[in-house]
Amino acid sequence: MSSVATAVPLTARDSAVSRRLRITPSMCGQTSLFAGQIGDWAWDTVSRLCGTDVLTATNASGAPTYLAFYYFRIRGTPALHPGALRFGDTLDVTSKAYNFGSESVLTVHRICKTAEGGAPEADAFGHEELYEQPQPGRIYAETFNRWITRSDGKSNESLIKSSPVGFQYAHLPLLPDEYSPRRAYGDARARGTFHDVDSAEYRLTVDRFPLRYAVDVIRDVNGVGLIYFASYFSMVDWAIWQLARHQGRSEQAFLSRVVLDQQLCFLGNAALDTTFDIDVQHWERVGGGEELFNVKMREGAQGRDIAVATVKVRFDAASEGGRRG
Amino acid sequence: MSSVATAVPLTARDSAVSRRLRITPSMCGQTSLFAGQIGDWAWDTVSRLCGTDVLTATNASGAPTYLAFYYFRIRGTPALHPGALRFGDTLDVTSKAYNFGSESVLTVHRICKTAEGGAPEADAFGHEELYEQPQPGRIYAETFNRWITRSDGKSNESLIKSSPVGFQYAHLPLLPDEYSPRRAYGDARARGTFHDVDSAEYRLTVDRFPLRYAVDVIRDVNGVGLIYFASYFSMVDWAIWQLARHQGRSEQAFLSRVVLDQQLCFLGNAALDTTFDIDVQHWERVGGGEELFNVKMREGAQGRDIAVATVKVRFDAASEGGRRG
Numbered sequence: 001m002s003s004v005a006t007a008v009p010l011t012a013r014d015s016a017v018s019r020r021l022r023i024t025p026s027m028c029g030q031t032s033l034f035a036g037q038i039g040d041w042a043w044d045t046v047s048r049l050c051g052t053d054v055l056t057a058t059n060a061s062g063a064p065t066y067l068a069f070y071y072f073r074i075r076g077t078p079a080l081h082p083g084a085l086r087f088g089d090t091l092d093v094t095s096k097a098y099n100f101g102s103e104s105v106l107t108v109h110r111i112c113k114t115a116e117g118g119a120p121e122a123d124a125f126g127h128e129e130l131y132e133q134p135q136p137g138r139i140y141a142e143t144f145n146r147w148i149t150r151s152d153g154k155s156n157e158s159l160i161k162s163s164p165v166g167f168q169y170a171h172l173p174l175l176p177d178e179y180s181p182r183r184a185y186g187d188a189r190a191r192g193t194f195h196d197v198d199s200a201e202y203r204l205t206v207d208r209f210p211l212r213y214a215v216d217v218i219r220d221v222n223g224v225g226l227i228y229f230a231s232y233f234s235m236v237d238w239a240i241w242q243l244a245r246h247q248g249r250s251e252q253a254f255l256s257r258v259v260l261d262q263q264l265c266f267l268g269n270a271a272l273d274t275t276f277d278i279d280v281q282h283w284e285r286v287g288g289g290e291e292l293f294n295v296k297m298r299e300g301a302q303g304r305d306i307a308v309a310t311v312k313v314r315f316d317a318a319s320e321g322g323r324r325g
Numbered sequence: 326m327s328s329v330a331t332a333v334p335l336t337a338r339d340s341a342v343s344r345r346l347r348i349t350p351s352m353c354g355q356t357s358l359f360a361g362q363i364g365d366w367a368w369d370t371v372s373r374l375c376g377t378d379v380l381t382a383t384n385a386s387g388a389p390t391y392l393a394f395y396y397f398r399i400r401g402t403p404a405l406h407p408g409a410l411r412f413g414d415t416l417d418v419t420s421k422a423y424n425f426g427s428e429s430v431l432t433v434h435r436i437c438k439t440a441e442g443g444a445p446e447a448d449a450f451g452h453e454e455l456y457e458q459p460q461p462g463r464i465y466a467e468t469f470n471r472w473i474t475r476s477d478g479k480s481n482e483s484l485i486k487s488s489p490v491g492f493q494y495a496h497l498p499l500l501p502d503e504y505s506p507r508r509a510y511g512d513a514r515a516r517g518t519f520h521d522v523d524s525a526e527y528r529l530t531v532d533r534f535p536l537r538y539a540v541d542v543i544r545d546v547n548g549v550g551l552i553y554f555a556s557y558f559s560m561v562d563w564a565i566w567q568l569a570r571h572q573g574r575s576e577q578a579f580l581s582r583v584v585l586d587q588q589l590c591f592l593g594n595a596a597l598d599t600t601f602d603i604d605v606q607h608w609e610r611v612g613g614g615e616e617l618f619n620v621k622m623r624e625g626a627q628g629r630d631i632a633v634a635t636v637k638v639r640f641d642a643a644s645e646g647g648r649r650g
Contacts (some may be wrong), residue, residue, distance in 0.1 A: 008600050022380060024368065026351075026361035026555070028548035036351035036358075043349065053414035055347060087548050088380035217546060217576045218562045223353035225580065230351070237543045251542045251598050254551065273576050 009042045015172055016096045017045045020125040028085040031237050036230040042107040043067055045095040050168045057164035063149050063160045069186045069229040071144035071264045077136040078317045081258050090114040099172035102163045105148045111139040131179045144181045185265040193294040194263040194310035206282035209243045213276045227270060236309040240293045243280045253315055261312040267305040274299055276306055291312055337451035339496050341421045342370045345604050353410040356562050361555035367432040367468040368392055370420040375493045382489035390487045394554040396469035396510045402461040403642045406583050416437040419450045424497035427488045430469045436464040456504045469506045510590040518619040518634035519588040534568045537599045552595060558632045561634040565618045567606045578640055586637040592630040599624055601631055615639055
């Protein structure tokens with residue numbers, strides 16, 4: 001996965017990247033490990049399509065600038081979901097980038113298991129498939145990122161927008177506005193959940209399950225001393241597991257869950273020596289089946305928003321294939 | 326990193342693998358993430374050199390067999406150590422495998438930062454460099470693995486030796502016995518530490534700092550439902566951090582530490598719903614400088630051995646280069 005900056009003008013053809021890879025132990029078994037891979041693919045996709053080496057990008061002042069994750073979604077089905085990935089699986093991943101101006105970029109990822117000896121799926125991957133006709137047997141991920149720079153060189157709490165020199169985006173396709181992730185995370189930010197709480201399809205079963213989480217300097221840090229975005233997936237899973245265990249679920253039942261959808265919005269930055277106040281909510285689909293967990297993370301006496309996540313799970317749908325071994 | 330089984334007889338030339346790669350966020354910032362990469366390289370090296378696809382290996386009975394980590398060592402210097410790796414760094418990694426018979430294999434890894442526009446370091450990488458003349462500016466890792474199969478198909482506690490069909494090893498070089506990792510881990514197993522406790526160079530400062538650690542179903546599991554070997558590095562770091570914090574170290578001091586050497590031996594398997602009893606010991610070099618932490622992990626009323634780790638750290642040697650950003 002190497003990428004170099006290019007001086008050649010990019011064109012509309014440069015809007016997709018395909019890769020074939022095998023799942024190794026470092027990529028699966030934990031939501032955060034798989035999300036970390038998707039994050040790497042997002043950065044690599046932008047590096048290849050936008051003429052900017054994301055791993056070493058700097059802004060006009062020469063300061064390092066990071067393509068920070070603001071919104072992250074992963075969808076699956078019982079036929080293929082993150083918890084069903086095993087080392088040795090071969091995947092075909094197609095990633096596309098969309099034009100969101102100079103300060104942001106949306107990348108979307110279609111993840112399929114490769115049939116034995118099979119060729120990559122040759123059909124174009126458009127937003128119609130992603131948003132209107134998702135296929136079973138495929139995982140879809142969306143990553144919406146913004147360029148940020150530490151405003152004072154040290155603190156993690158004050159990060160400012162900062163696009164790198166040479167970031168090309170005008171050639172990327174525009175996403176029809178009705179699909180914009182800004183709608184989803186804007187609503188989630190305002191309401192504290194991605195779930196439509198007025199929906200008659202779901203019944204609220206737990207209104208508030210409060211937790212405290214101390215940020216972990218061992219497991220929550222990335223290579224530049226910020227909280228690693230993928231660690232938020234571990235925190236969200238931890239919060240859901242606390243409630244699921246309280247509800248009487250076993251470790252094995254939890255590990256066998258099928259996660260159908262997880263949406264996570266990163267609303268604020270935090271120092272490493274802090275503790276988050278977490279509230280978990282839970283809904284059940286009327287008639288059984290899917291369950292929804294909402295995880296709200298806040299910090300400090302003012303309750304500054306840190307993250308909101310909504311996760312749709314089935315505990316009753318055995319993963320097709322099951323755990324190897 | 327794809328590998329296919331081969332029917333072609335392998336020769337002594339097939340004893341090394343070189344790779345160039347860039348560090349991404351999923352590979353650095355946490356000992357476990359970097360150790361997970363080294364683990365992937367170890368499996369890939371054996372796959373390429375031994376005619377066996379480690380990711381999907383099965384034994385003669387058709388049961389999945391895993392190349393389990395038994396002993397793991399990572400050495401660095403202030404010039405290059407795991408905590409100094411930043412995303413965007415380009416690395417040249419040379420890995421070699423040594424013949425330890427049909428049931429085990431040792432892989433060793435030399436990790437160098439690539440100079441800008443530089444070619445891979447062309448010199449052969451022999452055991453003399455690894456054991457007698459390690460170079461500053463290089464990280465060295467050793468991974469000793471054994472083939473195991475779950476004896477009853479489900480439990481993690483009873484794992485049996487089980488070499489896969491087609492595993493070729495006779496062409497691999499033999500390591501002179503004085504360097505065998507069996508000496509190091511044999512001593513550590515017997516004494517509960519890799520440190521020579523009779524050494525006059527170090528002074529014992531904390532004889533026993535007891536902790537309890539509940540295995541985490543979110544962060545300690547791999548893709549086949551076993552405890553992920555790389556998570557033990559997080560547990561060891563966590564135990565060391567508990568003592569270091571007790572000694573008055575700050576988060577920043579801890580994150581800025583230079584880990585010069587870490588040796589970890591995996592002595593027993595455990596279920597996911599268990600709690601480990603951990604004892605941490607601490608020595609200081611007489612005259613200052615290096616500090617040693619020893620972490621012993623046991624389980625249950627009988628104190629069954631789970632793991633032993635010894636970690637050599639400097640808190641006073643600023644990492645050359647420092648944290649980017």
